[in-house]
Amino acid sequence: MTHLAPPSVRLLICGNADRGDDGAALSAIATLLPALPSALLERLEVRRCGHLRVEDLLDVRPGQVAVVVDAAVGIPPGHVVTLPIWQIVADPNAPAPRSSHELPIDQVLGLARELRPGGLPDGTFVGIGGRRFGYGRPLSRSVRLNMTNFQDAIAAELSLLTHISSEGPAASG
Amino acid sequence: MQGDDGGTLVADAPGIDHEFKVGYITRVEGEGSLSLRVRDGAVVEARLRIFEAPRYFERLVVGRTGDEVVDIVARICGICPIAYQMTAVHAFEDLYGIEIDPSVRALRRLLYCGEYIQSHALHVYLLHAPDYLGYPSALAMAVDHRAVVEQGLALKRTGNQLIAALGGRPVHPISVRVGGFSKAPRRSDLDGVRAALDAAVEQSLATVRLVATWDPPALEHPQPLVALRHEAEYPYNDGRIVSTDGLDLAPGAWREAFEEHHLEGSNALHARTHDGRVYLLGPTARIALAADRLHPLAAEALEATGLRDAIRTNIHRSIVARAVELLHACAEARDIIDGYRPPSEPKVAFTPRAGVAAWSTEAPRGLLHHRYEVDEQGHVTHAQIVPPTSQNQGAIEADLAAFAPAVLGLPHAEATHQLEMLIRAYDPCISCATHFLDLRIQDERSGKGT
Numbered sequence: 218m219t220h221l222a223p224p225s226v227r228l229l230i231c232g233n234a235d236r237g238d239d240g241a242a243l244s245a246i247a248t249l250l251p252a253l254p255s256a257l258l259e260r261l262e263v264r265r266c267g268h269l270r271v272e273d274l275l276d277v278r279p280g281q282v283a284v285v286v287d288a289a290v291g292i293p294p295g296h297v298v299t300l301p302i303w304q305i306v307a308d309p310n311a312p313a314p315r316s317s318h319e320l321p322i323d324q325v326l327g328l329a330r331e332l333r334p335g336g337l338p339d340g341t342f343v344g345i346g347g348r349r350f351g352y353g354r355p356l357s358r359s360v361r362l363n364m365t366n367f368q369d370a371i372a373a374e375l376s377l378l379t380h381i382s383s384e385g386p387a388a389s390g
Numbered sequence: 391m392q393g394d395d396g397g398t399l400v401a402d403a404p405g406i407d408h409e410f411k412v413g414y415i416t417r418v419e420g421e422g423s424l425s426l427r428v429r430d431g432a433v434v435e436a437r438l439r440i441f442e443a444p445r446y447f448e449r450l451v452v453g454r455t456g457d458e459v460v461d462i463v464a465r466i467c468g469i470c471p472i473a474y475q476m477t478a479v480h481a482f483e484d485l486y487g488i489e490i491d492p493s494v495r496a497l498r499r500l501l502y503c504g505e506y507i508q509s510h511a512l513h514v515y516l517l518h519a520p521d522y523l524g525y526p527s528a529l530a531m532a533v534d535h536r537a538v539v540e541q542g543l544a545l546k547r548t549g550n551q552l553i554a555a556l557g558g559r560p561v562h563p564i565s566v567r568v569g570g571f572s573k574a575p576r577r578s579d580l581d582g583v584r585a586a587l588d589a590a591v592e593q594s595l596a597t598v599r600l601v602a603t604w605d606p607p608a609l610e611h612p613q614p615l616v617a618l619r620h621e622a623e624y625p626y627n628d629g630r631i632v633s634t635d636g637l638d639l640a641p642g643a644w645r646e647a648f649e650e651h652h653l654e655g656s657n658a659l660h661a662r663t664h665d666g667r668v669y670l671l672g673p674t675a676r677i678a679l680a681a682d683r684l685h686p687l688a689a690e691a692l693e694a695t696g697l698r699d700a701i702r703t704n705i706h707r708s709i710v711a712r713a714v715e716l717l718h719a720c721a722e723a724r725d726i727i728d729g730y731r732p733p734s735e736p737k738v739a740f741t742p743r744a745g746v747a748a749w750s751t752e753a754p755r756g757l758l759h760h761r762y763e764v765d766e767q768g769h770v771t772h773a774q775i776v777p778p779t780s781q782n783q784g785a786i787e788a789d790l791a792a793f794a795p796a797v798l799g800l801p802h803a804e805a806t807h808q809l810e811m812l813i814r815a816y817d818p819c820i821s822c823a824t825h826f827l828d829l830r831i832q833d834e835r836s837g838k839g840t
């Protein structure tokens with residue numbers, strides 16, 4: 218019997234597909250994940266979370282890291298950012314995930330830091346600046362043109378955290 | 391109805407002494423502000439301004455079928471999407487004469503229980519509790535009251551778990567359909583959340599006991615109350631629209647007693663009775679008008695607080711009403727799952743017809759009314775959606791006017807806190823954001839400001 222190691226990365230995909238650039242993360246992941254090699258996919262726990270909640274971070278296991286993928290506030294439309302999660306808490310001016318609904322993002326991350334044994338989980342935020350977020354709107358041109366950069370940044374971070382190359386035979390088809 | 395006159399409270403007021411402005415109200419869902427004008431120690435104007443941009447959902451659903459409307463209106467709110475889905479689905483089913491399976495009806499109540507649990511836990515613990523425990527935020531409160539915050543998050547998680555089990559995901563669920571559900575869960579699909587509900591019942595009972603010990607600011611200001619009342623159940627999906635003044639209407643007949651107005655300075659329509667009076671919706675109204683329909687555990691807990699009358703007259707006590715409803719939702723959810731038998735078919739077929747589809751349900755924040763004009767093909771030609779927060783704006787302003795004189799002599803920061811706290815007691819869902827506070831007090835005679 219083969220025993221798989223538990224996933225080492227919790228991939229938190231935020232946003233809504235029907236709200237313009239709020240769906241950037243969902244759009245990126247939809248085509249990125251099938252292209253990743255199975256060895257890397259096996260290391261991922263993928264969670265679609267709509268808006269980021271404290272609960273999504275509280276039960277990140279010791280040794281597991283979190284990657285939050287979302288549209289970002291604080292950067293120009295189409296720009297891609299990769300930064301440690303802790304930096305969002307430490308620097309109020311840092312780019313941050315946009316999809317925080319119930320509480321402001323500093324409260325979400327702060328509560329996770331306060332309540333989770335071991336504090337805020339290690340991890341990364343990979344975001345893309347958005348231009349429009351109205352219901353029923355498609356992705357903006359700024360986001361569409363930079364979607365490949367966004368996907369590359371996500372893949373690079375997953376590869377870095379799992380120590381598995383994102384290149385190689387895709388898991389499906 | 392008896393109560394305050396409708397419209398923003400304004401008096402002819404030459405020579406205004408003070409003007410209070412809260413630029414961004416914190417720990418509410420959305421973007422709103424408060425302004426108070428004071429003359430000779432009396433409030434001459436109290437205005438809650440909702441400046442979040444119009445979202446045009448009533449236009450977006452035009453040309454859509456009932457099932458499309460159910461999915462679209464869920465996007466109005468990330469906290470209470472089920473309320474919007476339930477109101478729409480019942481409206482269309484009422485127009486089309488659809489009789490749903492009793493098991494489907496039970497599942498809908500179960501779904502509504504999930505929304506009440508997550509919404510009320512969020513508000514009681516993360517938005518409102520910091521006011522009572524003396525903290526600016528849930529994060530600051532968590533440092534000293536870790537167990538309180540953890541209990542709130544545990545309850546919220548159970549509510550989200552329930553919604554996900556029935557709706558496919560915790561936010562903006564996708565399973566509700568005109569005639570039933572796209573898919574009904576197996577009993578085993580609910581095992582996980584059933585186990586969590588045992589703990590949730592205990593946690594919510596502890597919540598009632600906890601919040602009942604918190605001393606609110608003094609306020610004696612009873613307002614006319616409006617809620618659904620059902621012959622056998624605590625009101626969620628249906629019942630008649632009743633009030634403390636003797637109103638008794640079918641759930642689709644909201645327009646027979648109420649109407650909406652646009653007021654300058656607010657992007658949300660205000661609702662009034664036809665004779666222009668304001669009224670109060672939400673947990674306070676439901677407890678006042680339907681406490682005898684509470685689950686026995688919740689009824690017993692309410693009785694033990696000794697606060698039923700205080701809930702009626704002091705909006706600050708709404709946190710107790712909300713906690714009692716939290717317990718009700720947990721207990722009823724547990725009972726529904728224990729008695730659940732999957733329906734033979736999750737959805738019944740129907741034939742659309744032209745007419746008016748109108749219904750009201752009880753969202754966590756109060757009565758939510760939908761009205762759709764539908765053509766022969768089942769496409770919407772006109773829509774009216776009346777959320778509870780827009781209906782409560784007048785009551786909020788009336789309460790502010792009644793409460794403000796007691797805080798005008800307080801230090802600036804404390805007065806600000808107390809005024810915001812009153813607004814938060816309503817759990818207003820303006821929409822999707824939370825901001826920091828910017829309060830200015832303007833003395834127009836001296837020109838001094840702080």
